[in-house]
Amino acid sequence: AQTVTQSQPEMSVQEAETVTLSCTYDTSESDYYLFWYKQPPSRQMILVIRQEAYKQQNATENRFSVNFQKAAKSFSLKISDSQLGDAAMYFCAYGFGGTSYGKLTFGQGTILTVHP
Amino acid sequence: AAGVIQSPRHLIKEKRETATLKCYPIPRHDTVYWYQQGPGQDPQFLISFYEKMQSDKGSIPDRFSAQQFSDYHSELNMSSLELGDSALYFCASSQAPGGGRTSTDTQYFGPGTRLTVL
Numbered sequence: 001a002q003t004v005t006q007s008q009p010e011m012s013v014q015e016a017e018t019v020t021l022s023c024t025y026d027t028s029e030s031d032y033y034l035f036w037y038k039q040p041p042s043r044q045m046i047l048v049i050r051q052e053a054y055k056q057q058n059a060t061e062n063r064f065s066v067n068f069q070k071a072a073k074s075f076s077l078k079i080s081d082s083q084l085g086d087a088a089m090y091f092c093a094y095g096f097g098g099t100s101y102g103k104l105t106f107g108q109g110t111i112l113t114v115h116p
Numbered sequence: 117a118a119g120v121i122q123s124p125r126h127l128i129k130e131k132r133e134t135a136t137l138k139c140y141p142i143p144r145h146d147t148v149y150w151y152q153q154g155p156g157q158d159p160q161f162l163i164s165f166y167e168k169m170q171s172d173k174g175s176i177p178d179r180f181s182a183q184q185f186s187d188y189h190s191e192l193n194m195s196s197l198e199l200g201d202s203a204l205y206f207c208a209s210s211q212a213p214g215g216g217r218t219s220t221d222t223q224y225f226g227p228g229t230r231l232t233v234l
Contacts, residue, residue, distance in 0.1 A: 033221055033222075035222070035223075037225075042227075043153075043204055043227075043228055043230075044225070044227050044228070045159070045206060045208075045225035045228075046225075047222060047224065047225075050222055091158055091159070095221065095223070102172075102221070103149060103161040103164060103172050103174060104149070104151075104159070104161065104208075104223060105161070106158035106159050106160075107158060108158055109158055
């Protein structure tokens with residue numbers, strides 16, 4: 001079974017600074033997807049970024065980028081120029097790409113606090 | 117852009133009652149997923165449907181059932197409710213990829229239904 005581990009229960013960053021959230025996963029598959037979702041106090045699950053395992057290039061979305069290390073099964077999220085609105089719970093998630101309709105397995109989450 | 121719609125947003129039930137949660141996926145999305153998120157926990161997969169057929173099943177209690185209808189909306193039926201069923205229930209939708217690689221596997225989540233069982 002696939003597992004996702006986020007070893008940082010809480011992280012904090014100063015506004016305008018950079019922070020990196022860690023995620024590791026375990027799978028025997030070679031074809032899969034990885035995601036970072038943000039859950040603010042409203043509890044809405046918001047997609048931040050996605051990475052296909054078959055792509056070597058790290059995904060980027062504006063201030064958000066990932067460091068995908070397939071051999072190490074590591075998938076970290078870097079947030080640059082942190083903003084107060086980035087404060088939220090961040091979940092790393094794994095989706096098996098072998099079928100068209102793979103469920104997501106989530107990590108335990110990391111609470112990010114942004115200090116003004 | 118249209119998003120996933122869930123209703124109701126909040127639901128309060130007594131123990132042993134029945135609840136029905138509804139999910140309306142993003143237009144042209146053919147796959148629906150249900151997740152349960154307990155307090156302070158990560159979302160746990162319950163069940164999914166692709167083209168109105170059950171495609172995968174997670175740790176869903178036998179007291180729960182779900183289906184996807186011809187218009188692709190889905191309903192999660194929960195019977196004999198227990199205190200431990202109190203949680204946030206998410207529906208997510210995605211579009212199954214075609215013959216080649218596409219970027220349509222991403223699951224987009226609805227706002228959730230907060231179920232409280234008293």
